[in-house]
Amino acid sequence: MILIADSGSTKTDWRMIDATGVHEHILTAGINPQYIESAQIYNIFEAELLPHLKEKNPSTIYYYGAGCSSPDRNLRVEQALKKIFPNSEAVVDHDLLAAARAxxxxxxxxxxxxxxxxxxxxxxxxxxxxxxxxxxxxxxxxxxxxxxxxxxxxxxxxxxxxxxxxxxxxxxxxxxxxxxxxxxxxxxxxxxxxxxxxxxxxxxxxxxxxxxxxxxxxxxxxxxxxxxxxxxxxxxxxxxxxxxxxxxxxxxxxxxxxxxxxxxxxxxxxxxxxxxxxxxxxxxx
Structure with a gap:
């Protein structure tokens, strides 16, 4: 199972998927690491994402987000994800790459x-x-x-x-x-x-x-x-x-x-x- 996040400044669209289909669809608040720190991002994940996953642990998280355009900003999101999912690989990139792949x-x-x-x-x-x-x-x-x-x-x-x-x-x-x-x-x-x-x-x-x-x-x-x-x-x-x-x-x-x-x-x-x-x-x- 992998977890995909498409995040803008107003909302984040999460999908837990495998090769056969979508198993979870969750909406949380938007996140832009240009404006908020890792601790604030973690608080959003903990309050709005974690309760819906019922201890499901993705092997990899692909997070595409607004503001994820530099190593420093991406690290803020990655640190928050790793704190929530310590055993998962986290890949953080720009929403432009999400558009290209989509x-x-x-x-x-x-x-x-x-x-x-x-x-x-x-x-x-x-x-x-x-x-x-x-x-x-x-x-x-x-x-x-x-x-x-x-x-x-x-x-x-x-x-x-x-x-x-x-x-x-x-x-x-x-x-x-x-x-x-x-x-x-x-x-x-x-x-x-x-x-x-x-x-x-x-x-x-x-x-x-x-x-x-x-x-x-x-x-x-x-x-x-x-x-x-x-x-x-x-x-x-x-x-x-x-x-x-x-x-x-x-x-x-x-x-x-x-x-x-x-x-x-x-x-x-x-x-x-x-x-x-x-x-x-x-x-x-």
Whole structure:
């Protein structure tokens, strides 16, 4: 039996599996070692994970998490896992690797995350071999929900939206200059605030002005990220995340412009990760 964790900042999805199926499915609080220490992580595991496992001890724990992008941060999670499961091997890695394995399995490809934020990598079928860095919502995040929201709010504040759209947006969110600036500059999660406007853009996506923004968002992502990977037109380019999924029509339009073949578009890595690890387990039997 192995234990797989897909962890974001808000929730962690745990699956206890073997080659035949899933035997436990547990949801716990999200964990980001960029912001919390090993002792706090251990407390979450002890309170929310351990009671559900009924003394089941996995041989290996594969933990894929937000913020797990450096040896120091990964060690915080590993130490907490080893304290809970002293006889288990713990493998801690970035959520980008989870996306690559869920999307590509054991085959090479480009894997992209387009949700609240964005990221991408070139994957060789086992590991990430190249990564154009994600620079966050302030100076990067092209292709993301936060980037879409930033484009929309900027156009609204600069009076560049048609009056009907501007009125609809203002009434929907009760927008004022102060509420926007507070949401961006005083919020603990400004990218999440900006990404909330992606839902409005999805509803209005047939409007020419909104469609142009969505197209530009993806166009910048392809130009600044996808096209930087060697052989990007020779392997499938795959996507995970709500923005990629809900705006897939426009994503396909932009991909065609760059001669890119889109493979898989999914909202969550969980099922793909299960399939990836079950295949490995079957091969090792």
């Amino acid at each position: 999307l590509c399995g054991q085959k090479p490809g480009v894997a992209c995350i387009l949700g609240t934020g964005s990221n991408s990598c070139l994957y060789d079928g086992e590991n990430i071999i190249d990564n154009v860095p994600s620079l966050g919502f302030l100076i990067g995040d092209e292709g993301s929900g936060a980037y879409l929201g930033k484009m929309l709010i900027r156009a609204y504040m600069y009076r560049e939206l048609p009056e009907e759209l501007a009125t609809s947006l203002r009434n929907r969110y009760n927008l004022t200059k102060e509420s926007i600036l507070d949401g961006v500059y005083l919020s603990d999660m400004p990218s999440t605030y900006l990404a909330t406007f992606a839902k409005f853009m999805h509803e209005k996506r047939k409007d020419p002005v909104i469609h142009a923004m969505i197209y530009q968002n993806f166009d910048e992502f392809f130009e600044r990220h996808v096209c930087k990977y060697k052989g990007y037109t020779e392997v499938p380019v795959n996507f995970i995340g709500s923005v990629a999924y809900h705006f897939s029509d426009t994503l396909h339009q932009v991909a065609k412009k760059y001669g890119v073949h889109i493979g898989t578009i999914i909202t969550s890595p969980s099922e793909g990760l299960i399939a990836y690890h079950q295949e490995l387990l079957s091969q090792n039997v």
